[in-house]
Amino acid sequence: MANQSPHLDQIFAALADPTRRAIVMRLCAGEASVGELAGPFDMALPSFMKHIHVLETSGLVQSEKSGRVRTCRLSADALVGAEDWFQQQRAVWEARLDRFEAYVMKLKKEKERAGAKRPSKTTKRKGS
Template sequence: MANKLSQLDQVFAALADPTRRAIVMRLCAGEASVGELADPFAMALPSFMKHIHVLETSGLVQSEKSGRVRTCRLSPDALLGAEDWFQQQRAIWEARLDRFEAYVMKLKKEKEQAAAKRPSRTARKKGS
């Protein structure tokens, strides 16, 4: 479990940076060379390569070098752990919200029952 959590932490840490999220979004359209990926960003290539390294370490991106060109592609399976985590969180919160709704409905019903037991104002006035 600790190893899986570590992998999940790496994925979330990698996606925490807007540059890396933009790289992942670009790779959703298909593989690209590092040069193509770096082109929209105003940073030196060594700095950009640090982003690629973080994405590779997290498992989100794979790259291979052919001659002088390094090509990157997305590894969508790396997102499965994050997807599982989100589904677990959603289930927890849906259950909490369902319990809260049931509690609110119970309070509403109790209030209605208490109001029904009390005589109405017009009935009280007639009896006076």
């Protein structure tokens, strides 16, 4: 497929995990320290840092360390590639659905025309 790029694959792989999606959602509200981000999760900090690393590798998150505090923020342009991919897929499916609708309407009209051409059956009763 033409739109399969390693960067897009990394974004979707990063977002495949619910923990990482929750981190991204939290970062939509603004930057946060790793400690703040890790708070809601029941996991050791080294395990949590692996999630941060995956998000950084995919380009979704950027972080910087100041002293002992690592602060993370969402990369503003990170989801542009994924958004473009979704828009392309939507266009493809909308075109397919439009063609399908046109085909169904054509079949419906053909059926109506065929029904109009049939002679109506009237039965005569014997003895009338």
